Amino acid sequence: MVTKVEAKYPAKLHIGKSGFANLTSVEMENIALVPNYGDTLLQTKKVHASISFRTLLKGRIIFNELEVSDAYLTAVKYPDNTNNYSFLLGKKPTEPVDTTKSRNYGKLLNDLIEKAFESVPDQVNFQNLNVSYTSPHRNIAMKMPELTIADGEIKTALTVKTDSLVNNLRAHGTIDPGKYFISARLYALDTAGIVLPYVKQKFGGDVSFDTLAVSLSDKRFSRDMLTVRGNASITGLTVNHSRISDTDVKVKSSAVDYVVSLGPDYYAVDSLTEVRVNKMKIYPVVQFRTKPAKDLVMRVHTAQTPANDFFGSLPEGMFDTVEGIKGEGSLSYTMKTHINFADLKHLTFDSDLEGHNFKILQYGKEDLSKMNRPFQYTAYEYGKPVRTFTVGPGNPFFAPYNSISPYLKNTIMTSEDAGFFRHKGFHEEAFRQSIATNIKAKKFARGGSTISMQLVKNVFLSRKKTIARKAEEALIVWLIENNKITSKTRMYEVYLNIIEWGPNVYGIKDASRFYFGKQPSELTLAESIYLAHIIPKPKAYRSAFDAYGNLKPHVAWYYRLISGIMLRRGQISQEEYDALQPAVDLYGRARDLIVTAVDTTSVTDTLQLAPIDMMD
Known part of the structure; x- marks a missing residue:
């Protein structure tokens, strides 16, 4: 054995003592595997193994019993990028990859499952097993006082240290290799739960949980397709990531009964899969093909869930505004995409x-009906409050809906949300277009927000771009629109009275005076189009003008686009369209901030008149 190992690998195998305990069992003591270059990789005090005769006929050695005590597996990666373990990997010469052939990950996984289960001894007893990995940037150490498998029952306790993070765990499970069945439960021995290592380093967040249970109950491989079934559950899940939410997101309990298929260039989550989040049941179907082109089909629906169970099942930390909401009846959700x-x-x-x-x-933390009456609104910039004012008649800068120019109301709906008075808060075509744009750009380049969504974001939520905020935004919009909590006219009135239009300029009355020194009812078509133009980026209001206060040539396309749409919809006449020019006259504070060029008119006139005066 020593000769074969040393002939195959650049290493020395030391065995202090070895011999047969009986016809099928062998015992070895003081074993060490030392690479020719590097520290000792493996050493163990004692190994007792009982070999299965039936497996020898297959040309493989599989143990009936395996006992190991005081074992140390020590992998080291050195500063010069060499290590003491890669010699075991037996790397083959690199061959060109044939991209025309499909790689069947289902077959690869099936082979892996079968070999793993076939290699499990009937009896296992590990005592004091230690595994470590050390590199210039990472230190991982696992200490397992015991691991036993007896009569299909698995028991172990272990401590895992990754750099400064320590997890003390216990695992218990059952296994039946002949039926490809395994079920295991991993739970924490510490009150802090199990914290996943390196999540913060790699993804900028933290993930922890109390208990994780996983099982594989069945596998089928037929016609190049592997189908696996089982279940998994997790309790006390906590996720903290700035892109998800400002606070910890917590799920008390979640589980999945899964049916997953893998084949040549094909991956699927079957319709028999059921996901449970607290008291909500979700049924996902996913089909993903990689050839001839990537193609994704996804369908999700939930069972009809009693309203209070539905709201109670929402992850804590993602829906703070509606937390505590109560209702009657039930709710269900469906989503389809291709x-x-x-x-x-x-x-x-x-x-x-x-x-x-x-x-x-009953409403939750926020009264969703507050827009029906005067309320206090606070504007924020970069997460800090900058101005608080009343949205209602008590504010001299409040503009009632009927006192606002129809040009402005139609122009903003044309540019922001043409179907506002017809839809129930969502414009699915705009959302489809935004998905396509974002996929092409490989980043979030375009949103699909309606006026309703912008309004809810401003009135009820923070303006931080998190998944939680977008999810809660959609839920609040649905609640307001589908339950008719606030009329469309009042929603639009509030929207026009709170949105930002410039430096500390909020609401249309403030904006009308700031730019044009007039009332909202007096706004012209050209002025209305300019105001609509800056809504997406109100802080860049000066970029549309040159130093003399004239609109720059590139703004003309926007005037043609918006006025053309308004003409086709009958919101302006042909005469108004023909007479429109991309020009506005600035007055008030805006002119002082935008017009920076020196007026040389009076100087020029004096120079021209001077010669005449001299002649006199």
């Missing part, structure tokens, strides 16, 4: 939250 990555113009997306005899009985 994305052919080679043909994004035909991308489909449909999403719907449906109420079944649903009625709100």
Whole structure:
């Protein structure tokens, strides 16, 4: 044995003592595997192994019993990038990859599962097993006082240290290699739970949980397709990431009964899969093909869930504004999407939250009906409050809906949300277009927000771009629109009275005076188009003008676009369209900030008149 190992690998194998305990069992003591270059990789005090005769006929050695005590596996990566373990990997010469052939990950996983289960001894007893990995940038150490497998029952306790993070764990499970069945539960021995290492370093967040249970109950491999079934559950899940939420996101309990299939260039989550989040049941279907082009089909629906169970099942920390909301009836959600990555113009997306005899009985932390009456609004910049004012008649800068120029109301709806008075808070076509744009750009380059969504974001939520905020925004919009909590006219009135239009300029009355020194009712078509133009980037209000206060040539396209749409919709006449010029006259504070060129008119006139005066 020593000769074979040393002939195959650049290492020395030391065995202090070895011999047969009986016809099928061998015992070895004081074993060490030392690479020719590097520190000792493996050493163990004692090994007792009982070999299965039936497996020898297959040309493989599989143990009936395996006992190991005081074992140390020590992997080291040195500063010069060499190590003491890669010699075992037996790297083969690199061959060109044939990209025309499909790689069947289902077959690869099936082979891995079968070999792993076939290699499990009937009896295992490890005592004081230690595994470590050390490199210039990382230190991992696992200490396992014991690991036993007896009569299909698995028991172990272990301590895992990754750099400064320490997890004390216990695991318990059952295994039946002949049926490819395994079920295991991992739980924490510390009150802090199990904290996943390196998540903060790699992804900028933290993930922890109390208990994790995983099982594989069945596998089928037929016609190049592997289908696996099982379940998994997790309790006390806590996720902290600035892109998800400002605070910890917590899920008390979640579970999944999964049916997953893998084949040549094909991956699927079967319709028999059921996901449970607290008291909510979710049924996902996912089909993903990688050839001839990437193609994703996804459908999700939930069972009709009693309203209070639905709200109670929402992850804590993601829906703070509606936390504590109560209702009657039930709710269900459906979503369908099909994305052919080679043909994004035909991308489909449909999403719907449906109420079944649903009625709100009690609002949560925020009163969603507060827009129906005067309320205090606080404007924020960079997360800090900059101005608080009343949205209602008590504020001299409040502009009632009927006192605002129809040009402005129609122009903003044309540019921001043409279907505002028809839809129920969402414009799915705009959302489909934003998905396609973002996929092409490989980043978040375009949103699909309606006026309703912008309003909810400003009135009820922070303006931070987190997943939690977007999810809660969508839920609040649905609640307000589908339960008719606030009329469309009042929603638009509030919107026009709170949005930002410049430096500490909030609301249309303030904006009308700031730019044009007039009332909102007096705004012209050209002035209205300019005001609509700066809504997406109000702090860049000066960029549309030159130093003399004239609109720059590049703004003309926006005037033609918006006025053309308004003409086709009958919101302006042909005469108004023909007479429109991309020009506005600035007055008031805006002129002082925008017009920076020196007026040389009076100087020029004096120079021209001087010769005449001299002649006199």
